[in-house]
Amino acid sequence: MSPTAAFKAKPLSVKDQVSAGEWDARVNLAAAYRLVALYGWDDLVFTHLSARVPGPDHHFLINPYGMMFEEITASSLVKIDLDGNIVMDTGYPVNKAGFVIHSAIHAARADALCVMHLHTRAGIAVSCQKQGLMPLNQTAMFVSSRLAYHDYEGIALDLDEQPRLVADLGDKSAMLLRNHGTLTVGRNVGDAFMRMYSLERACEIQIGALAGGTELNWPSEKAQETVKQQTSTREEGNNMPSLSALAWPALLRKLDRIDPSFRD
Numbered sequence: 001m002s003p004t005a006a007f008k009a010k011p012l013s014v015k016d017q018v019s020a021g022e023w024d025a026r027v028n029l030a031a032a033y034r035l036v037a038l039y040g041w042d043d044l045v046f047t048h049l050s051a052r053v054p055g056p057d058h059h060f061l062i063n064p065y066g067m068m069f070e071e072i073t074a075s076s077l078v079k080i081d082l083d084g085n086i087v088m089d090t091g092y093p094v095n096k097a098g099f100v101i102h103s104a105i106h107a108a109r110a111d112a113l114c115v116m117h118l119h120t121r122a123g124i125a126v127s128c129q130k131q132g133l134m135p136l137n138q139t140a141m142f143v144s145s146r147l148a149y150h151d152y153e154g155i156a157l158d159l160d161e162q163p164r165l166v167a168d169l170g171d172k173s174a175m176l177l178r179n180h181g182t183l184t185v186g187r188n189v190g191d192a193f194m195r196m197y198s199l200e201r202a203c204e205i206q207i208g209a210l211a212g213g214t215e216l217n218w219p220s221e222k223a224q225e226t227v228k229q230q231t232s233t234r235e236e237g238n239n240m241p242s243l244s245a246l247a248w249p250a251l252l253r254k255l256d257r258i259d260p261s262f263r264d
Contacts, residue, residue, distance in 0.1 A: 014075040014088070021054035022061075026074035028189040029061055029114070030262040031255055035193065036118065037069040038258070041200060043119040044068070047181070048098035051189055052106055052113040058082050060106050062099070064092030073264040082107050097156040104162035105169065105185060112185035114192035122203040123182035132176055133202055136209055136216060140202040141227040147199070148172040152179040174199050190248030 015023050029051040036042050036049070045066055053059040061077040063069070079088040084099045102115050126133055132149060135141045150168040153161050169175050174195050175183040182199050186192030209216060255262060 014090075017088070019055065022079075023074065025051045025053060025189070026061060026077050027263050028252075029077060030072050030074045031252055032114075032116070032189050032193050033063060033069040033072040034255055034259070034262045035251060036116075038255075039197075039200075041118050041120050041196075042069040046095070047117055047119050048095055048102060049116045049192075050098070050102040050106065050114065053079060057087075058107070059087050060102065062094055062102060064090055065095045065098075066092055073262055075264055100156045100159060100162065101165065101183070104166050108166040109169075109185060111187055114186045114189045115183070116185075116192045116196045117177075117181060117183045118196065118200070119181040120200055120203070122207050123176075123200055124180065125207050126203040127176045127178050127180055127182070133199075134206060135219060135224050137202070137205050137219075138227065139198055139205060141219070141224055142231050143174055143195075143199050143202050144224075145228045145231060146173045146195075148175040150175055150177050152177065186244070188244070190244030190251075191242065193251070194242075194244040194247055 014026075018026070029049060032049050045063075045068060048063055050060045050062045053061060059079050059081050061079055063072055064076050064078050067076060076090055076092070078086060078090050078092060078094055080086050080094055080099065080103075082103050084094065084096075084103065086094065098117070101117055105112050105115050133140055133144060133147060135144050148169050150165055153164075156165075169183075169185075173185055173191075177183055182196065182203070184192050184195040184199060186195055
């Protein structure tokens with residue numbers, strides 16, 4: 001081996017090529033993918049989570065189409081723009097339906113710095129029910145006041161659907177995509193994940209309650225209104241820590257104990 005070859009410069013890592021803010025977004029989004037897999041919410045290589053890249057360019061990160069969620073790392077995430085162009089190539093394509101859904105919401109909502117979309121069994125089951133998510137329990141009541149609905153139009157491959165998707169979401173932070181799945185947005189990855197956790201758990205509880213075969217006990221309207229006000233107070237601050245501020249660091253520690261390779 002020649003001296004030149006021996007001392008050939010090592011290729012730059014993804015971390016070396018991006019800002020500290022982008023790397024932090026990559027690590028947190030990769031963690032969310034691993035947690036989705038850990039909780040059994042993944043659908044093979046399908047569905048998608050995205051996060052806005054800090055900075056003036058309207059770029060966002062999304063999963064490399066073809067990788068299992070348990071494999072995803074900070075470096076493997078694909079950076080694309082609002083037109084679907086890959087800004088930093090990692091050798092993987094991007095799910096077209098993921099681009100259609102996520103680009104629409106990122107473009108329309110400045111506060112939607114993270115968008116999560118899943119196809120879980122319970123989430124799809126509730127999305128197929130005429131009444132949607134019912135305020136049967138505390139968890140469902142947490143979600144209901146911030147929940148929107150979007151009617152099914154087919155596989156999300158048509159850009160024409162984007163304005164209707166955005167209009168139906170409005171200023172809400174969660175949505176049931178009818179006959180399709182669940183979606184949440186957040187000011188950061190932790191916010192979006194905790195909202196998805198509540199939505200998915202509420203769907204699981206509803207399916208379980210309906211499967212029980214006995215008459216349901218409905219909370220009073222007064223109780224429902226009380227929870228709505230309490231939830232609004234926490235969302236708006238009032239010197240109370242957000243659920244994500246409490247839970248997200250703990251979830252990252254959990255992942256670090258199990259497998260810290262999401263940080264690579």
